[in-house]
Amino acid sequence: MDVSRQQSEPSPERGPRARTRKLMLETATRLMQSGFTPSVSEVAEAAEVSRATAYRYFPSQAALVHAVVDEALGPILDWRSDAPDALTRIADLLATAMPRIDEFEATFKAALKLSLDQWAQRQAGTLGNEPQFMRGHRVELLRQATAPLEGKVSKESREQLAQALSLVFGLEVLIVLKDIWGLSAERAQSVAEWAAAALVEAAVREAQTAAP
């Protein structure tokens, strides 16, 4: 029996396979958006398929979360901006991404948890070359957002700025500001926007004083 075909082939758009997979994904997404991170068994029950079938499509909770994350990430990865200044781009990026992350908070937290698991297992030496969580989309998005600064600040400064900006943009921001400080999602985003603006302005100002 050629097991390898089942998942490796880019799963046909039609037929029972696609139908069941879609059913499970929608069920999982719905459950996760309600703030709960289900096991494969629980999705199976909610979708009214047998456990065995569920495990055929998603061999682990990790695979399940991975798939839902891809759904949730869609609009964020499609983000583009041709605004002429970096400040506007950053604000726009945050306005696009942060509400989406908040909407899928449970999903992203589950993904973070899994990435921490993977990290721990790498430390222990139990290393399977599994698909990575935390794939660093932030890097590309922030390079895109800080592109208007090319020429205005040095390459090194731009890189450092992008790195600093990645600290005020993402799930971690919501964790810290909502769970520790008790802020609302809106207030958290506002703080993040203020911080992001401050960082951009600092980078620009430094470049100006260095070479006036």
Next chain:
Amino acid sequence: MDVSRQQSEPSPERGPRARTRKLMLETATRLMQSGFTPSVSEVAEAAEVSRATAYRYFPSQAALVHAVVDEALGPILDWRSDAPDALTRIADLLATAMPRIDEFEATFKAALKLSLDQWAQRQAGTLGNEPQFMRGHRVELLRQATAPLEGKVSKESREQLAQALSLVFGLEVLIVLKDIWGLSAERAQSVAEWAAAALVEAAVREAQTAAP
């Protein structure tokens, strides 16, 4: 059998109980500092006590991690600074805390993982009033660090600054900059320090332009 005495009483400094507990804690700390997050059974084996005994002292991996986190947190919670300016205090705080967090990276990541578990369970309604992880020491430390700004900037600005600073100070910084950007711990701290300084200066500058 009066079970309640065992853990609730502030565990005597002497006797076999204190000895075994100390042995386990030291073993667990050593294992975790080597980058691995052991289960209770694994600590039991490493400490050469039986699983049953281990579970008497630490009824779960969570309890174990909690105890080691308290150890790791010690020097950070003791941090004080009477430097006259906020900039110096922040830099000093980062210089104290970040290397310590990096040293106990596995421990703090395990704690973060557990706090994510707790969050998920609260969402699901399975709510035991267990001891909280993520107890928000950052809030107090950063209020302390930004104290010199009292009078210079508004209370609201100071609060917002402290919130923004909490984004560039903590485990999350290391996760993002090391694991996603691939930076070294030293470089990560340097980026964090730059960002922190930028945020403080932005807050001060805003206050000056508002009321010159």
Next chain:
DNA sequence: AAAATTATGAGATGTGCGTATCGTAAAGAT
């Protein structure tokens, strides 16, 4: 030193997740 208390160890038991096997039903091909 003897008795009471407390700590420890060994093994059985339960639970949740993931895997494997097998028989049956549905879909597609000739």
Next chain:
DNA sequence: ATCTTTACGATACGCACATCTCATAATTTT
């Protein structure tokens, strides 16, 4: 319409973590 392929469900199994029980060893008390 028959045959082949593919999908599905039920069940049993292994594993790892955590819990429970009870007998034994160590410590403390009198």
